[in-house]
Amino acid sequence: MLLVNQIRENYIGVLEGLQKRNFPNAETVLKQALELDDLRKSTQTQRDQIQAESNSISKQIGMLMKEGKKEEAEQAKNRTAEIKVQIKELEEQNSTAEEELKALLYTIPNVPHSSVPAGKSxxxxxxxxxxxxxxxxxxxxxxxxxxxxxxxxxxxxxxxxxxxxxxxxxxxxxxxxxxxxxxxxxxxxxxxxxxxxxxxxxxxxxxxxxxxxxxxxxxxxxxxxxxxxxxxxxxxxxxxxxxxxxxxxxxxxxxxxxxxxxxxxxxxxxxxxxxxxxxxxxxxxxxxxxxxxxxxxxxxxxxxxxxxxxxxxxxxxxxxxxxxxxxxxxxxxxxxxxxxxxxxxxxxxxxxxxxxxxxxxxxxxxxxxxxxxxxxxxxxxxxxxxxxxxxxxxxxxxxxxxxxxxxxxxxxxxxxxxxxxxx
Missing domain, CATH: 3.30.930.10 (Bira Bifunctional Protein; Domain 2)
Known part of the structure; x- marks a missing residue:
């Protein structure tokens, strides 16, 4: 299975190698792989960011309760509940992107060595x-x-x-x-x-x-x-x-x-x-x-x-x-x-x-x-x-x-x- 970084860092080389293999729709498949990887990274970044926000809010809730700011504490609790829902949605999106990327990579053959001659049969x-x-x-x-x-x-x-x-x-x-x-x-x-x-x-x-x-x-x-x-x-x-x-x-x-x-x-x-x-x-x-x-x-x-x-x-x-x-x-x-x-x-x-x-x-x-x-x-x-x-x-x-x-x-x-x- 090809590494995504291999595709990203040597896109032209991978594309030319797959074309040497006569792999159909090589450019479309490689672009789709990179898009799925971008989606996976994006959802993971968003998930990490709002998880950090949730951690910060959780610390504030205790302080607000000690200070008697119950209304603000309740608002903070509601926000953490919203974040939990968002995190679950992002994790599902991330998991789906990972599985789709893995399934797609399984369909892509290895890239031929530079010494491999072009040919069809x-x-x-x-x-x-x-x-x-x-x-x-x-x-x-x-x-x-x-x-x-x-x-x-x-x-x-x-x-x-x-x-x-x-x-x-x-x-x-x-x-x-x-x-x-x-x-x-x-x-x-x-x-x-x-x-x-x-x-x-x-x-x-x-x-x-x-x-x-x-x-x-x-x-x-x-x-x-x-x-x-x-x-x-x-x-x-x-x-x-x-x-x-x-x-x-x-x-x-x-x-x-x-x-x-x-x-x-x-x-x-x-x-x-x-x-x-x-x-x-x-x-x-x-x-x-x-x-x-x-x-x-x-x-x-x-x-x-x-x-x-x-x-x-x-x-x-x-x-x-x-x-x-x-x-x-x-x-x-x-x-x-x-x-x-x-x-x-x-x-x-x-x-x-x-x-x-x-x-x-x-x-x-x-x-x-x-x-x-x-x-x-x-x-x-x-x-x-x-x-x-x-x-x-x-x-x-x-x-x-x-x-x-x-x-x-x-x-x-x-x-x-x-x-x-x-x-």
Missing amino acids: AEDNEVVLEHGTIPELHADKQPHWELIKKYDIIDFDLGVKITGAGFPVYKGKGARLQRALINFFLDEALAAGFTEVQPPILVNEDSGYGTGQLPDKEGQMYFATADNLYLIPTAEVPITNLYRDVILSEEDLPIRNVGYTPCFRREAGSWGAHVRGLNRLHQFDKVEIVQITHPDKSYEALESMSAYVQSLLQKLELPYRVLRLCGGDMGFTSALTYDMEVFSAAQERWLEVSSVSNFETYQTNRLKLRFKGSDKKTQLAHSLNGSALALPRIVAAILENNQTPDGIKMPKVLQPYLGFDKI
Whole structure:
């Protein structure tokens, strides 16, 4: 959530940033936010002024009674009664203005970093780098949805029987590949200095609002109505909310956490040939990295996280590219996002496998996540997160890119986890 002072002090910069995002009616919304803030301040000032008058009159009443000036004392009492009514009205106006301002700020996305390119869709994203060689496959190459049937390692039909579309069943070496990837990603994160946490996979509304899934993406989350809880779309939500309403010490920073969870996304309206098989699921496994940093260090941390995710792809021997997302393709809460895509040699296209984002103070303002510096003053920290990594498209790329007429070779780095070198 944007800070009102951020809008007031850098109005043109915020406006230009929202326009880069193609945010509709940006100028109208920002002016409305400032007007609500002015109203909130005005009613608070009026309330304080007449409260001071009431306090002064209350002191005079006792003196007037002692001096026998009963009529003047009664007039003073009547005035205090009038003031109480006025105070109640002003408090109600102030509360309404605060709630309307908060609700409006929830609808405004984060302001993009200056390096974010303008654009409306994925076609306008900027390619930062490409790494690796695209493999040349044999003539009878197959996409992963055919390979998983051939080797009986993932069963979509059983998932439909048990739950519905988008909930696959992993079997035999397919299940072992899942477990191997999870353990590999966690071990790599621990070696890189992250602390492992295992959070709940159901969260309350406060957690959803804290990281920005609510009110923006409630339609994409599964909702347990009886308990008013949401299944998490990513471990970012519970891990970042560990620090909601917390004041850290500057010495605590940076905080670097990693967690594995299943993730659940309704993915409403996003089905088609381009999301066949493992390319898009309702339930999938993911290892997530989260950082809480000093504001001066957050972009250094973002570059470090990008390099770390790239190191995982290099060890898996997958060709990949890094994209800087344009304003029109960024997530609602992000100030700058890098996407990592691996190349699927069988599908002959790029598949997104990770997003690494800096949210600056957008989440921490909602979370009231602050730290106290050496000057004893408190300020908002910065939050970052990244997929390291999401499994489905990694599995798809491993299966497709490593297929041979005799089977599917497994990356060397996974073989100690798997106990086999080929499917």
